[in-house]
Amino acid sequence: MERARTSFEDFVRACGPGLHRAAWVLTRDVGHAEDLVQSALLSTWKAWHRIETEPGAYARTVLVREFVSTRRRRMWGERPGADQDVAGSSAKTDAPEENWVDRVALHDALLALPRAQRAVVVLRFLEDVSVDATAQALGIGTGTVKSHTSRALAHLRVDPAVEGSTR
Structure with missing residues (x-):
């Protein structure tokens, strides 16, 4: 079990920034992006023992499906606007x-x-x-x-x- 956790931790370190970047581009909101990434990582952790190849693809799939289906379940209370600070993103300035x-x-x-x-x-x-x-x-x-x-x-x-x- 310890080996699986270490492997998952390595996976998060390697793929986490890319997942966060994709989530931020989809939402343009740091908080919502972090929520999407956490949801994707939680689902990936739960299925970790079943994922045989490409856990990054699995996590990315969960992230995008969660984003697409979020509107079906609830509306986010805030809408990002043009005056919102984008400096919190991972984009280079x-x-x-x-x-x-x-x-x-x-x-x-x-x-x-x-x-x-x-x-x-x-x-x-x-x-x-x-x-x-x-x-x-x-x-x-x-x-x-x-x-x-x-x-x-x-x-x-x-x-x-x-x-x-x-x-």
Whole structure:
């Protein structure tokens, strides 16, 4: 049992920052991101003895499914706004100001996407997950992943907030 715990602790150290980054991009709220990560890690810990390969994929799947289904269960009381401090994120702030503004504008545009489309975009482009793995993680078909990706990218292309940003 001690070996399993140590292995899980190593897993959390290795994958925790990536899970938190993905959760923050999905929610843009540090508290909600931490809640999503904790939920994903708790579910992963409970299933640790059954996970044979790729525990990171398992945890990422739990995280994204929890994010997508949260709206079905309850609404979060607060909505992140443009005046909210984003310095608590793991995003690097040492880039030139124009790049930072572009990233914030792009992130705001991502927040305007429906939750399922946002989840697909985060998995496909931030986490670099394949179409098949994204479909499996979200419990949807590969055609649906492609459709969500196409619609999300079409929306982002015409969004005035990202018009001047690097694509």
